[in-house]
Amino acid sequence: MQILNIVLYVIVIAIILYFVGSWSYYAFIGRRMNGSISQENFESTMRKAQIVDLREKGQFDTKHILGARNLPYSQFKYVSGELRPDLPVYLYDERKNVCVRAAIKLQKQGFTDVKWLEDRFSNWEGKTKSNKKD
Incomplete structure (x- = not known):
């Protein structure tokens, strides 16, 4: 049960990092493109x-x-x-x-x-x- 919770936490963190990373990347590129x-x-x-x-x-x-x-x-x-x-x-x-x-x-x-x-x-x-x- 504890391993399942850890896997779920890792998946949730990975999803959050993906969205934050994607937003940050396009914000950076947008500033660079001016x-x-x-x-x-x-x-x-x-x-x-x-x-x-x-x-x-x-x-x-x-x-x-x-x-x-x-x-x-x-x-x-x-x-x-x-x-x-x-x-x-x-x-x-x-x-x-x-x-x-x-x-x-x-x-x-x-x-x-x-x-x-x-x-x-x-x-x-x-x-x-x-x-x-x-």
Whole structure:
């Protein structure tokens, strides 16, 4: 019985270390990439960029930044070809790590100007649109 408890503790600790390590890794890479921009900078320069909402379609339809296109991260490797590498790309999601992972993929594809919203989308104060029909 005691060995079973030790094994369970080790498994729980391993899972916690994995999630903390993953979060820390993408936070470090994100800082190194220096792609995080404030809401004010995002909004003032977004007219020159391709704005990408990485959330799922249902969330996008409920509310999204005006002018954004929906390319869910879960399908990102299949739909990222819709973006032009010669134009800046602005990413946003509820989780910064998702934006960093998408930015890494885009940079591997040759994109040179990839930024992401520093805040969560739920903190967005700029113009939004809804695709839901009442």
